[in-house]
Amino acid sequence: MALYNDTVMDHFMNPHNVGEIENPSGRGVYGSPVCGDMMLVTINVDENDIITEAMFKTYGCGSAIASSSMATDMIKGMTIDEALEVSNKKIVEELGGLPAIKIHCSVLAEHAIKNAIYDYAEKNGKHYKGLEGYVPETDPDAHEHGCQVDE
Amino acid sequence: MRHVYLDYSATTPVKEDVVNEMIPYFTEKFGNPSSLYAPGLEAKEGLNKARKQVADLINAEEREIFFTSCGTEADNWVLEGVADAYKSKGNHIITTKIEHHAILHTCQYLEKHGVEVTYLDVDNEGFVSPADLEAAITDRTILVSIMMVNNEVGTIQPIKELAAIAKAHGVLFHTDTVQAIGNVPVDVKDLGVDFISMSAHKIYGPKGVGALYKRAGINIPSFVHGGAQEKKKRAGTENSAGIVGFGKAAELAMNGLAEHAAHSDQLRRMLWDKIQAEISDITLNGPADFTRRHPGNLNVSFDYVEGESILLLLDANGISVSTGSACSSESLDTSHVLNALQVPPEKANGAVRFTVGDFTSEEDLDYVVEVLKKVIDTLRKLSPVNGMEGWK
Numbered sequence: 343m344a345l346y347n348d349t350v351m352d353h354f355m356n357p358h359n360v361g362e363i364e365n366p367s368g369r370g371v372y373g374s375p376v377c378g379d380m381m382l383v384t385i386n387v388d389e390n391d392i393i394t395e396a397m398f399k400t401y402g403c404g405s406a407i408a409s410s411s412m413a414t415d416m417i418k419g420m421t422i423d424e425a426l427e428v429s430n431k432k433i434v435e436e437l438g439g440l441p442a443i444k445i446h447c448s449v450l451a452e453h454a455i456k457n458a459i460y461d462y463a464e465k466n467g468k469h470y471k472g473l474e475g476y477v478p479e480t481d482p483d484a485h486e487h488g489c490q491v492d493e
Numbered sequence: 494m495r496h497v498y499l500d501y502s503a504t505t506p507v508k509e510d511v512v513n514e515m516i517p518y519f520t521e522k523f524g525n526p527s528s529l530y531a532p533g534l535e536a537k538e539g540l541n542k543a544r545k546q547v548a549d550l551i552n553a554e555e556r557e558i559f560f561t562s563c564g565t566e567a568d569n570w571v572l573e574g575v576a577d578a579y580k581s582k583g584n585h586i587i588t589t590k591i592e593h594h595a596i597l598h599t600c601q602y603l604e605k606h607g608v609e610v611t612y613l614d615v616d617n618e619g620f621v622s623p624a625d626l627e628a629a630i631t632d633r634t635i636l637v638s639i640m641m642v643n644n645e646v647g648t649i650q651p652i653k654e655l656a657a658i659a660k661a662h663g664v665l666f667h668t669d670t671v672q673a674i675g676n677v678p679v680d681v682k683d684l685g686v687d688f689i690s691m692s693a694h695k696i697y698g699p700k701g702v703g704a705l706y707k708r709a710g711i712n713i714p715s716f717v718h719g720g721a722q723e724k725k726k727r728a729g730t731e732n733s734a735g736i737v738g739f740g741k742a743a744e745l746a747m748n749g750l751a752e753h754a755a756h757s758d759q760l761r762r763m764l765w766d767k768i769q770a771e772i773s774d775i776t777l778n779g780p781a782d783f784t785r786r787h788p789g790n791l792n793v794s795f796d797y798v799e800g801e802s803i804l805l806l807l808d809a810n811g812i813s814v815s816t817g818s819a820c821s822s823e824s825l826d827t828s829h830v831l832n833a834l835q836v837p838p839e840k841a842n843g844a845v846r847f848t849v850g851d852f853t854s855e856e857d858l859d860y861v862v863e864v865l866k867k868v869i870d871t872l873r874k875l876s877p878v879n880g881m882e883g884w885k
Contacts, residue, residue, distance in 0.1 A: 354802070354805065355806075355809060360874075360875055362877075371877070374839075375797075375799075375838075375839035375842060375843075375878050376837075376838045376839050376842075377819075377838075378799060378818065378819040378820050378825075378827075378838075378842045379799065379820070380877055380878060381877070382877035399875060399876060399877035400875060400876070400877065401797065401798065401799055401875075401876045401877055401878050402799050402802065402820065403799055403800075403801035403802055403805075403818065403820035404801055404802050404805045405820075406799075406802075406820075407875065443825070444820075446825075447820070
């Protein structure tokens with residue numbers, strides 16, 4: 343008996359892409375320990391807008407860590423436009439599902455990746471359709487409703 | 494893989510002597526205790542013996558013990574029963590912010606039905622101030638309900654002193670002793686309380702059995718209607734095997750109290766010493782004076798890491814503990830008890846409760862600390878907030 347399926351447990355117990363890239367192309371943070379989870383994503387992007395490297399550090403529960411591992415796996419080799427399409431639903435699908443109450447944990451990865459791409463775009467004066475109108479938030483706690491995030 | 498269970502406050506294994514006492518009540522003494530022939534009378538005899546054993550544990554009379562399905566039912570019964578029976582006197586109940594949900598959720602239910610509830614604050618070790626209780630009592634107050642031992646941080650309340658304040662104002666006093674019985678002395682006469690709630694499965698008895706102690710002379714309505722069981726107060730065919738098991742567990746708890754408490758306390762202190770020696774950036778939650786907390790309870794916050802991931806990695810190594818982390822709860826809120834103790838949320842999210850018990854050994858704790866050190870180290874390496882200045 344386990345709380346999570348084998349894929350989730352495998353990514354939690356042996357997470358991929360753990361760490362922080364030195365001088366990355368983009369760096370994004372989302373969440374806070376007050377809210378129970380926080381993720382730092384660093385990415386390297388080549389001249390063709392392809393994400394060549396993605397690493398993470400996460401404070402959080404099993405599903406937050408597993409989602410971080412899976413999401414960074416997913417975006418490696420993607421173009422920026424493709425990576426901006428990686429939603430929390432796709433991350434959950436790749437993980438083979440999460441308990442209903444844990445779905446919000448996968449939102450963490452989606453937002454942190456978006457923030458890293460935003461950072462890259464800002465630094466390089468680039469524009470992407472997926473970032474139009476996007477205002478990065480680093481801390482969902484800033485909302486008046488506290489730490490709850492959209493599902 | 495080695496298995497170490499350190500969650501005795503969640504539940505306990507049933508002791509072999511208890512199981513042996515129960516078995517005949519499933520097979521040859523299976524009769525309905527209300528029946529007037531031999532198998533029924535044998536079952537009835539089992540109930541009577543158990544009632545005596547439970548009464549003895551808390552220095553009560555047999556007629557003051559009413560068996561229920563669990564401690565939660567006893568809590569519900571007292572609050573709803575007093576609110577109903579004393580409604581002509583008043584509609585105000587006083588409790589605390591650190592009660593079990595069996596009390597808090599029942600209070601919220603009663604609030605929807607016109608009862609006013611005061612939730613007393615506690616200090617940062619979980620203690621209720623007697624002065625606060627005194628100040629909260631009004632001429633409309635009908636009941637004070639304060640748990641004797643907190644399930645998360647182990648705080649032992651000065652129940653005798655608090656009950657005396659209620660009594661001086663002519664207000665009934667209930668204490669939930671689910672975590673207390675078997676761990677600290679509970680003497681209803683000495684404490685001067687009117688009601689207590691108990692549960693069998695926290696004292697090496699079976700799940701599905703609890704009891705309400707109701708001081709003789711106080712009347713509250715029946716909680717379950719339908720038959721003459723439990724002096725018509727709690728109908729339904731008795732869980733005779735379970736009740737017999739509760740009785741035996743109560744007898745063992747009474748006879749073994751001093752030894753059990755000393756064993757638990759010694760191991761708990763050892764665990765705390767080992768954790769402090771091996772792991773940095775930690776905080777003890779609950780009373781620093783271990784003589785004022787549950788003998789087996791240790792609650793520790795590990796900075797920069799989250800409780801559910803600690804729990805999962807310990808579980809993968811055969812170790813069972815619980816956590817106050819938001820992510821481990823259905824509501825996604827951090828523990829209401831740690832909140833009431835003013836533990837900051839980022840520390841509450843990294844809180845782990847360890848409770849040792851009769852089957853815990855020193856070798857178990859060596860193993861636990863060895864694994865725990867690795868687990869915390871692994872998670873801290875994974876954490877973006879490790880060592881971050883002002884990380885909260």
